[in-house]
Amino acid sequence: MRIAVDVMGGDNAPKAIIDGSILALKEYGAELYLVGPEEEILKYLKEEDKRNPNINIVKASEIIRADEAPVNAIKHKKDSSMVIGLKLVKDGQCDGFVSAGSTGAFLAGSLLKVGRIKGVDRPALSPLIPTIRRSCMIIDAGANADSKPKNLQQYSVMGSIYMEKVMGIDKPRIGLLNIGTEESKGNELIKGSFPLINSTGVNFVGNVEARDILSGVCDVCVCDGFAGNVLLKTVEGTAMTLFRLLKEEFTKNGRTKLGAMLLKDGIKNIKKRFDYTEVGGAPFMGIDGIMIKAHGSSDANAIKNAVRQAKIFHDNRCLDIIKNEIDKLGVERTDE
């Protein structure tokens, strides 16, 4: 597998990105294409890495910052690490692309430079959040603010394939995010999506409520990008607030400080789980290429995992399976 990595994206770029990519290369094997300014990359490569035939440097002089208007940035910064990386996939030189850079630019760039799978109108950003059981994919988490039932049907199929093939979950349980569990509940979008998802053959467990997602009620939470984004950011905000309140209580007096000291490791474990909010990178599903968006605050280990995700995605031929299943949905629709 040939994988392009945006060396300049993310808070810890370029060091953590380069380190993580090389860790993945050594652990899982792959052909790496590090995209960014050559002198920056060379600075962080060891002599043995420079001689490694599986590590390629692809020059890119510009950087897209997180606060730039995404479409504009993609159109004008033609020599950015983001655009050059995307083009490697478009031109077939690489099989996948990992970036911890601007989410907006990543989404816009994937659409503009790589393009959609035939039949998928609305690709979806689909991060995994940690649950009590394991993790749950939120699809869509905000790539599209407005969706149609057909989009949600496609999300259910793509999410199911990903969780099975990449995360190794047998018959992933697909839930439809709703404001009640009865089939009659919800807005027009959800009511329209229910029968469509039910007809796909995925392991559909019906409507699920937001309060049960972290308890592991499903492996894939299908929703429109607006609701998914609200869910994701509410988890983040609630965890942040609770930890802030805990800290206040812990530092109140000598007694609580002692208690906090005894519990330090445990709290750290929980915090770490919720700090990232997301498990590994978020695939951009429905793009005609393997696109993994790593969290902006990714360290080397997170990048290693994102590269690993891309590799499993590739090794299991997920893109072909998704194309095939989307194609089938299309045929079924025409039959009706």
Place this chain on the structure above:
Amino acid sequence: MRIAVDVMGGDNAPKAIIDGSILALKEYGAELYLVGPEEEILKYLKEEDKRNPNINIVKASEIIRADEAPVNAIKHKKDSSMVIGLKLVKDGQCDGFVSAGSTGAFLAGSLLKVGRIKGVDRPALSPLIPTIRRSCMIIDAGANADSKPKNLQQYSVMGSIYMEKVMGIDKPRIGLLNIGTEESKGNELIKGSFPLINSTGVNFVGNVEARDILSGVCDVCVCDGFAGNVLLKTVEGTAMTLFRLLKEEFTKNGRTKLGAMLLKDGIKNIKKRFDYTEVGGAPFMGIDGIMIKAHGSSDANAIKNAVRQAKIFHDNRCLDIIKNEIDKLGVERTDE
């Protein structure tokens, strides 16, 4: 003020409901109408309460359970405490109604039996959630699954009046729940709502993100009922999950158990804040009467607070102010 209370609604009915109502009566003064089976109510009233001219018993023989289909229950259980209570408001015998019973029946019943304020198409359930600063009203939290920009405009005005008049907040900050803070962000509903809210004269702070609600970024979070419900239930689910993980860490070994003992009170405080999720009762805004939905798990103190909310609502003539402001919005729209 004459206030009707649904004695049979909620997990702790009838004792906690009756106790809480009488606590409120003694602390804040009001004329109480306790609605439910007479023998049940008499069982929990002290002799002095039975002689109190401000405590009235209104007989109702039926109970609407939480799992009944709301509209059906309201239509068929004509002698339920919920329906009789709502009719007291409709007929002008009472100024407000408090119930900890089925949310669905409360919403359906308020619409069918009491009716909307003229000009308000979609009344909104609007609970308050605790924040780091004080509390934030989520309007709408699920009364309507589909909304229009005009509905959200009305929510902003009604929410602002409530937080100012009932919660005593000077110039409440009104935020529009969105998936980014830039004005260009969001779905069609939100993009259409932004200029409408901006034109009302409320203290509009623009778009707010779900991750910042608990940090107190606004006093009123305006949203459609679907997104609001997802937000509310995600706060609940995340808090529940975090406390479960904390408990696991706390009970791991002797060391952590000692730590947990030292921190017991602090954790309890935080848990209590998040346990209810909601602060006091949730007003059903836009109904032509004072309707307060108390949490199903309300204890006597929560009921006391819900009655208090109803009383402040009444004493500050909020209903008239809301009618007046909604009327103005209507006129302005016709002028355009």
